[in-house]
Amino acid sequence: MSEDILGTAAAWAAEGEQVALATVVETWGSSPRPAGSMLAVTASGRMAGSVSGGCIEGAVADVARQTMQDGKPQLLDFGISDERAWEVGLACGGKLKVFVEKLG
Amino acid sequence: MTPEHLARLQRARAALTPVALLTRLSDGTQFLFPEDAVPGALAEAAQRLLFDDKAANVTLDGEAWFLQPHNPPLRMIVVGAVHVAQTLAPMAAELGFAVTVVDPRRAFASEERFAAVALNHDWPDEAMEALAPDTRTAVVTLTHDPKLDDPALDVALKSKAFYIGALGSKRTHAKRIERLKALGHGEAALARIAAPVGLDIGAVTAPEIALSILGQVVARRRGK
Numbered sequence: 665m666s667e668d669i670l671g672t673a674a675a676w677a678a679e680g681e682q683v684a685l686a687t688v689v690e691t692w693g694s695s696p697r698p699a700g701s702m703l704a705v706t707a708s709g710r711m712a713g714s715v716s717g718g719c720i721e722g723a724v725a726d727v728a729r730q731t732m733q734d735g736k737p738q739l740l741d742f743g744i745s746d747e748r749a750w751e752v753g754l755a756c757g758g759k760l761k762v763f764v765e766k767l768g
Numbered sequence: 769m770t771p772e773h774l775a776r777l778q779r780a781r782a783a784l785t786p787v788a789l790l791t792r793l794s795d796g797t798q799f800l801f802p803e804d805a806v807p808g809a810l811a812e813a814a815q816r817l818l819f820d821d822k823a824a825n826v827t828l829d830g831e832a833w834f835l836q837p838h839n840p841p842l843r844m845i846v847v848g849a850v851h852v853a854q855t856l857a858p859m860a861a862e863l864g865f866a867v868t869v870v871d872p873r874r875a876f877a878s879e880e881r882f883a884a885v886a887l888n889h890d891w892p893d894e895a896m897e898a899l900a901p902d903t904r905t906a907v908v909t910l911t912h913d914p915k916l917d918d919p920a921l922d923v924a925l926k927s928k929a930f931y932i933g934a935l936g937s938k939r940t941h942a943k944r945i946e947r948l949k950a951l952g953h954g955e956a957a958l959a960r961i962a963a964p965v966g967l968d969i970g971a972v973t974a975p976e977i978a979l980s981i982l983g984q985v986v987a988r989r990r991g992k
Binding site for chain 1: 778825
């Protein structure tokens with residue numbers, strides 16, 4: 665198997681799961697995952713891939729669930745200068761933007 | 769992503785067609801390049817990032833766009849269905865390579881030895897011509913037999929393969945260089961061959977040798 669997050673997400677959607685896709689769209693500093701990295705999340709709690717070293721996946725998954733419900737894409741900012749990032753604790757000290765969209 | 773965009777993207781990926789997904793970050797509007805007509809500046813950027821295989825941000829008329837390339841998988845052509853190839857193939861697949869093992873000796877290139885790997889039983893020069901290595905292809909020769917390795921290397925050297933590695937000691941490689949020179953390859957071309965193959969990590973076992981080869985392939989791919 666390889667790191668085909670989109671393929672995994674599409675397969676979940678085909679099974680009838682509600683799926684949201686989060687993609688790193690921009691990074692600054694020492695963010696662990698480059699732009700284009702993806703995290704797929706289902707309403708039932710399945711997860712594949714990553715958008716960071718693990719520090720913001722939980723927060724992104726929360727937003728993903730909201731996006732699944734209302735269908736509205738979201739652009740999230742995480743960084744040390746950001747209050748929200750303080751809450752979730754971006755330990756790597758980097759900054760990144762994550763785009764979250766409903767899949768299918 | 770709408771069901772239609774997802775279906776089209778998946779179709780292009782299945783057909784091994786390079787495409788880029790363009791997303792307007794303010795509202796999630798998406799286009800698929802080159803299938804959809806997009807403004808010139810976005811098309812140029814999409815073309816470039818498909819070549820670089822790197823996602824990018826573009827601002828056009830005050831709107832932020834995210835452009836993500838979806839290239840076909842990297843390929844690895846392994847010549848020689850030998851012991852090292854048996855671990856190299858699945859490890860390379862794990863790293864995202866579409867692997868083909870070439871060996872006309874069917875006793876070596878058997879399905880029992882290579883489950884879930886594409887096998888090609890043609891003579892290496894024919895197989896290589898047909899597989900046509902490109903800038904997203906790595907070629908590794910492992911047979912240790914000039915009759916099989918040399919024709920494969922001959923074709924690889926004429927291609928744009930981003931990595932060419934050949935198993936064999938320094939002495940074996942020196943002799944190989946002489947034979948390939950006789951086939952008309954110059955010093956610069958021959959310097960492309962990584963030999964002895966792999967990073968020097970003191971590899972002894974077959975999986976260790978496979979790891980050293982893959983480490984070198986990744987380094988080459990990432991410009992190290």
